[in-house]
Amino acid sequence: MEYWPHRYAYEELKVATNGFSDDYVLGAGGFGKVYKGVLSNETEVAVKCVNHDSKQGLKEFMAEISSMGRLQHKNLVQMRGWCRKGNELLLVYDYMPNGSLNNWIFDKPKSVLGWAGRKRVLVDVAEGLNYLHHGWEQVVVHRDIKSSNVLLDVDMRGRLGDFGLAKLYTQGEVPGTTRVVGTLGYLAPELAMLASPTTASDVYSFGVVVLEVACGRKPIETWHDRDEDTILVDLVREKYIEGKLVELADRRILGEYDVEDMEAVLKLGLSCCHPDPVLRPTMSEVVALLLGEDTTVTPRVMLQESKKAPSP
Incomplete structure (x- = not known):
């Protein structure tokens, strides 16, 4: 765990995304929606909410944390942290202002x-x-x-x-x-x-x-x-x-x-x-x-x- 990213409080991410507002949605995919967030220190981030209706969702969530959290390279989107509240799974990344x-x-x-x-x-x-x-x-x-x-x-x-x-x-x-x-x-x-x-x-x-x-x-x-x-x-x-x-x-x-x-x-x-x-x-x-x-x-x-x- 010492090598894994920071664990965020759910309330912090909720505030950062204005309550996961539709106005903050950057995109959506097979795993769920991605929101733009602004943390309390004014840092812009992307918050990915993972669909987790099955065991596969949790398995893939943990794979993403374990791989991205320990990988460091200038050409990878860096994971800043993660959050789990009950069955709700969220990943926090550096915000990429110019999209895909x-x-x-x-x-x-x-x-x-x-x-x-x-x-x-x-x-x-x-x-x-x-x-x-x-x-x-x-x-x-x-x-x-x-x-x-x-x-x-x-x-x-x-x-x-x-x-x-x-x-x-x-x-x-x-x-x-x-x-x-x-x-x-x-x-x-x-x-x-x-x-x-x-x-x-x-x-x-x-x-x-x-x-x-x-x-x-x-x-x-x-x-x-x-x-x-x-x-x-x-x-x-x-x-x-x-x-x-x-x-x-x-x-x-x-x-x-x-x-x-x-x-x-x-x-x-x-x-x-x-x-x-x-x-x-x-x-x-x-x-x-x-x-x-x-x-x-x-x-x-x-x-x-x-x-x-x-x-x-």
Whole structure:
């Protein structure tokens, strides 16, 4: 317990959120609502109220506390504390004033995030995920990497949040089979058969985020005039095979990027989404590639097999 975050009094959080007012709601998800709060010392926080109608809710709550409370990295949303009152479970995080990444790219934002900002956020998230996978005594598999779980701080730097689905296991161990969790469009194909999340399945989800950031398109797009949904990973793979990869770059940021740089990022995203998890890069390799550091692994080499591989 000495390493866990501060335990807040329920009344303190109730006052901070104006009685959990609807006017203070920042968002809502499968676990419940997230409120903006202002503590008595004027510190702004985000208060996540976890749905807890089942044992699974309590189990996931404790997983989030145990993992987030002990993890320290500049590119993770830091947990400040927690609270439990009866069956009511609450988590307190640093407040991220610029919301989530998806709100700066999709649904006609007032201000579209430029290429330099997008690339910087990708590096931030990659470094945070690399820490989860390789930087601690336990491996933390996030299991729900997506653009709405990438939050932006006051400086528009990316931080990875929402560890409610995190699966911890000791370095070197094989994670146990569990129920399939995550978000459609970001799930690695092997999870349909194995349901065992691994660092490689996190890498796949990160690859999808890379592609949506570069292309300005959602992982799955539904068009009323088409019989089938458009799967972004499949679309990018087709363009890669045709040698027309850069055609998919977000047109709203045309002129902001170097063509070779955009192509390299798209190839990296596609290599992370390789159908064979063994052929995906590790997050440490991804960080090295994004930063332009020397590495023996290149997206081009890893993509050779994807030309022949079936779509996930």
